[in-house]
Amino acid sequence: MSTAPMPEFPTGFRWGVSTSAHQIEGGAEADGRGPSIWDTFAREPGRISDGSSGAVACDHYHRHTEDVALLAGLGVSAYRFSIAWPRIQPTGTGPANPAGLDFYDRLVDDLLGAGVDPVATLYHWDLPQPLEDDGGWLRRDTAARFAGYAELVADRLGDRVRLWITLNEPFIHMSLGYGMGAHAPGRALLFDAFPVAHHQLLGHGLAVRALRAHTASPVAIANNYSPVRILGDSDADRAAGAAYQALHNRLFTDPLLGRGYPELPGFDPGVVHPGDLDTIAAPIDVLGVNYYNPTGVRAAEEGSPLPFDLVPLDGYPRTAFDWPVAPDGLRDLLGWLRDTYGDALPPIEITEGGCAYDDVPDADGRVADPERIAYLDGHLRAVAAAIDDGVDVRGYFVWSLLDNWEWAEGFTKRFGLVHVDYATQTRTPKSSYTWFRDVIAAGRPGSER
Template sequence: MPDFPADFRWGVSTSAYQIEGATAADGRGPSIWDTFAREPGRIVDASTGDEACDHYHRYAEDTALLAGLGVSAYRFSIAWPRVQPTGAGPANAAGLDFYDRLVDGLLAAGVDPVATLFHWDLPQALEDAGGWLNRDTAARFAEYADLTAARLGDRVKLWITLNEPFVHMSLGHGMGVHAPGRVLLFDAFPVAHHQLLGHGLAVAALRARTTSPVAIANNYSPVRLAGDTDADRAAAAAYDALHNRLFTDPLLGLGYPDAPGFDPAVVRDGDLDVVAAPIDVLGVNYYNPTGIRAPEEGSPLPFEIVPLDGYPRTAFDWPVAPDGLRELLLHLRDRYGDALPPIQVTESGCAYDDVPDADGRVHDPERIAYLDGHVRAVHEAIGAGVPVTGYFVWSLLDNWEWAEGFTKRFGLVHVDYPTQRRTPKSSYTWFRDLVRR
């Protein structure tokens, strides 16, 4: 494995609803995922996140796993419904107490806390008032950021406002396969703008409370042409604008691109200045490239997503393409130039069907190969001049994987859900040794 800078940040990531459980404990209010998971047919195995990995009660055990892994940072998310059960009003002290204990435990273990404020678990009361379709949710998000930073801002080492706003917009509001289950297609643009407006307002709130750096974590997918016509190239440009530019161009002061569904009437005077508040880090979440060609005649979409052949596949049937991460990082450098802040890869990981052997050990050589390839891709990008300063594996633990329930395992640590027994996989040992080197 090639050498990385001595101050390179190695970490792992999780999210609140996927691991915490305890959804009714200590005053936590319901989120859109609590509601969505109870709707028949929404979750593959009809499970919920009510218990998940029981991290709420087992955080000390999980912190010990982090210490054993030797990572310098742990990216977790804060559940908005724990802090504000209805998404408004004063903070729920008991909810913040949990994150107080977690942050202090991480620091005692020598692990930097990296906190994400929104990882898709919107308080249900805000959704009932319109959710991210309602401009007021952006203001509520800033108030939540202020309350949280007032309590934790002296110890969290990096703040991330939003996680993957593109995915939350497209899967949750465009296609309806994630919470809250709306099917708006390209009429979901207000969700994009109000998330970004909330991000900008939250940046200001965080700056007023803490000197720690502030970031956002976007999902990116390099576009691979599945045809060679002008129509195919136009389709690829449309998809790239929607997935890769809609949530980055305005952040970096370029305004909105000409993306499918963009509605300038949603954007008010002064909004773009708020959205473009300077950030210290751009979080990059990468899993796979996307194959695109021109749509069939009569399609309501300006592009067609097609499978990419010739790659190994994960249990999600996603192509394993480390070269896509290197390509993406170079493309960000070339597209944004001096406007690009330092990058941290805030999610990189894969799902496989990991099963303990007769001795209880969990061997996952495919995950080791996946991570090895992606870490090398990051190193190549750094060598080419891309300012990448960190890499976080998704995920520390096997967890509740959104609409897939408990059927997909991403963790470095195997979780036996009936007993909550944690078993480090061979990839855990591999990553530990990489971090030590």
């Protein structure tokens, strides 16, 4: 970690933390919530590494006031949470479940009372199971259902949520959930999963329209990005890098910014109807960027079903997920977005950035996590450098406030600034919580550049 003073950030820079509903809420059957694809997936033997589920998770549904107090103590200006679609529409259709809306109504009011801006994500992978039974995101109708759900939520919360995010990481949801089968709903369709990309983006565009009708707050999408590191200097290696760039970084950005879809093998243009691209390109106010690590790519081995092979990157420290810690990748990525999209690129907020380590309380109950502090220090400096490079970055959200249920990894990976004892639900702020609190309190967000 650098010993130099933290760079100053622009006036109004937004400092926050992020969570998602299925990873922290629990209350899986409380107050009329319906089943999601992750409830179903977790019941299938072998799907979750430790055999757990998100049925209880961090019990945030019953402990949200305690978690809001942690946010207030941290001093963040914003909290990014997600709304559980099955809590609002248990079957994915029909009128809203009043108890579900009431929960988020209380959460938003409590956040505002604590001086924290609510940032709401409408979809963080928890599709109502009945919609998946009808085909899920492979079906065009799911996009229309999503827009209807967005309208119900915005009608209730649109006067108080300060930033709306339609979808979280549609690339990851498509690739791991429908392409490779490692996430819910567990389909392994490879390139036949491309309709999922289009229908998610169509749902985004329709939801933007619904949100605009009920709120004056800005609207965004949160994409996962990974700068491509081409390992090799052959034409085949460069073609593989371009293919992966198109798949991971351009597929969910080009159409948003009016460029249509990049050329990709296996994409069936028949799912694109007249007018769809105009709907998808509805103007957004912010581009959410989720960044964790770069990706090494080289030409595929003969017989591979994909046009590229993904290769581990050497020379970087590793997280407990075995992901490389590469702040330089974040600066490179932000520069790539600026150079690729130019004036079409809206302001950026880093809507997720964080790391998993094996954090264990000591004999006195304290949780020291110096590796996380070093990670955040490096990535915040990378953001400051990108701003100096001319990239319009207006916020940084740490993933995550709490240790949580980490999807297919269950409870085996800890990302939080706050340690959670899952047996007792005791929350213990880690040393990174104190460090981040002090960075914010030092007045950096309000500094003039």
